[in-house]
Amino acid sequence: MENFLSVKDCSKEELLDIIKLAVDFKNNPEKYSQALAGKSIATLYEKPSLRTRVSFDVGIAKLGGHAVYLDQQNGALGKRESVKDFARNLSCWVDAIVARVFEHNTLVELAEHANVPVVNSLCNLYHPCQAMADYQTLYEVKGATLEGASIAYIGDGNNVAHSLMLAGAILGVDVRVITPIGYSPDALIAQHAQTLAEQNGGKITLSHDIELANGVDAIYNDTWISMGDSKSLEDVRKIFAPYQTNAALMEKTGAQYFMHCQPVYRGIEATDEVVDGECSLLMQQAENRMHAQNAVLMTLLKK
């Protein structure tokens, strides 16, 4: 692994190794306290963040490394100076670049011109660090395995849905993606996920019918309006209303767990009773962001 722009470039073995390393780091943090000693990592953001920003910063410190936070002071990358020059300059000082950007192409350009690894911490198409934390969480609650695991992503076919599909396909998970008509995942990404599932023993099913969620281990939500979207909340609420996760849906489907990448819009995509209920894995997912990302960084930066 040279970069971590999308999980689609990783093998099943690589993704499972990241999950196992993340779990080991979570249980034995002292063992890894010098894993990134002397390393500096730039974390840059074109969009807001709570979980990603803090989990990378604290996680890098726990590995003995140093995080340099670059906020949105320059607006979109490429405005003040070219992405190429930005990448080449950063590479003079740091050992890796973690970037949250509007356009996936910005990450591709960063990776092309940087001579250090680049990690995608969210773009318009993918959120791979989130997917790794999510599958680490599912692996933990399923008893250190993803064998036979199933998940229903319900909502907008967005960046989070794409990474859950791709990672699930590679890891051999049964991933069902349920969206309103007109909000399906990107067709090419869905096709790629199908191919990866066939190669790795996963299963990808797309539907507009909520019934498809019956019998899964976990129901997964994300916001119905992503950062940078221009959808109106009023329209979206009408179109997505049948797709809300509430106690009745949890009971009907028999799902044991509720997952969400957060931020959660309470009372919109999910009700308080599921967000705060026994079934909720939200804080475990949030905590695992740090562990999974640290495992990604250690994998990319190991000698």
Ligand code: CP
């Ligand atoms: N889930 C997630 O990426 O949260 P932030 O946008 O707060 O980083």
Ligand code: NVA
């Ligand atoms: N789909 C959301 C995820 C936020 C973590 C967004 O891109 O805004």
